[in-house]
Amino acid sequence: MKTTVAVSVAIMLLMLLVLWMMYMRKKQLQNQVSIMNLKLNNVRNRISPHFMFNVLNNKIVNSGKEEASELMGLARLVRTNLDMSSQPYMYLNRELEFVEQYIKVERYLLGDDFDFSIxxxxxxxxxxxxxxxxxxxxxxxxxIVHGLxxxxxHKQLHICIRRDKDITIISVRDNGPGFNARRALKKGTGLGIISQTIAVTNEHNKHKMxxxxxxxxxxxxxxxGCEATLKMPDNITFK
Structure with missing residues (x-):
């Protein structure tokens, strides 16, 4: 009788172990698929910038000095975008440099009543x-797109970066009409990329974004206005 019970318990434990291993394998495959989809989205998003970059180069050759200078700024922005979009992570100083390049291009559309600060x-x-x-x-x-x-x-955009122990807090604030979830999701995939990337990255990190x-x-x-806040632990790893 005792032997039968012991064998039954052993079989149950073995079955539980097999089920747990199957669950973990499925979860790992789901993460791999999510990462692959994010990379495919990045590739799709890069097709249009490549085309734009070639068009800009052709336009610069046939433009006047002032117009060529403006187009060169846009071309540099597109090139930096292509370089950064292929990387899983970037150091914050480079991100800030890219944002400043982006703001220089957008200033022409936002007008003289636009204030930007970091x-x-x-x-x-x-x-x-x-x-x-x-x-x-x-x-x-x-x-800028959904708010300003x-x-x-008067239009205001402010980036604030501070520390709280071992966490970096990055806030982007504007004085627009506020965040509308339906409108934001309909107009672009930016927030979708952010939420998916955070979910996938947090899966293999003890400390979460x-x-x-x-x-x-x-x-x-x-x-x-609206405020978007990202909290980044120091020891986050990226795959």
């Missing part, structure tokens, strides 16, 4: 902090 706390070393490639650009572009373009009057978007309100409860 506030970096003294204890932040941007050359040592890694974040997923293009995240900061996506958040900046979303703020078409906005009447955190991301949230909130509307900013005044004392009367009126929406006066």
């Amino acid at each position: 506030d970096i706390a003294p204890d932040v070393d941007t050359a040592k902090i890694r974040i997923p490639a293009m995240f900061l650009q996506i958040l900046t572009e979303n703020a 373009k078409g906005l009447e009057g 955190r991301f949230e978007i909130t509307n900013r309100e005044d004392k009367e409860g009126n929406v006066v």
Whole structure:
């Protein structure tokens, strides 16, 4: 009787072990598929910039000095975009340089009443902090496209970077009409890429990235803008 019970328990434990291994294998395959889909999306997104880059080069050759200078700025932006989009992560100082290039191009469309600023706390070393490639650009572009373009009057965009122990907190704030989830998801895939990348990356990290978007309100409860916040632990690894 005891032998039968022992054998039954052993069989049950073996079955549980097999089921657990199958579950972990399935989870691993799902992560691999998610990563592959993200990479495929990056490839699709890079087809159009490659075409644009070639068109810009041809246009620059046949342009006047002032127009050529503006087009060169756009061409550099496209080239940097191509280089960065193929990387899983980027150091924060390079992300900030790219965002500043992007802002220079967008200023022509936003007008003279657009203010842009970057506030970096003294204890932040941007050359040592890694974040997923293009995240900061996506958040900046979303703020401009969904918040500031078409906005009447003064436009503000502010990037704030600070530390909280072993976490880097990056905030992108604007004074637009506020965040509308349906509108944002319909108009682009930027937030989808961010959420998928965070989910896949967090799967193999003990310390997790955190991301949230909130509307900013005044004392009367009126929406006066939007704030997107990314929290990056120091020891995040990227695959």
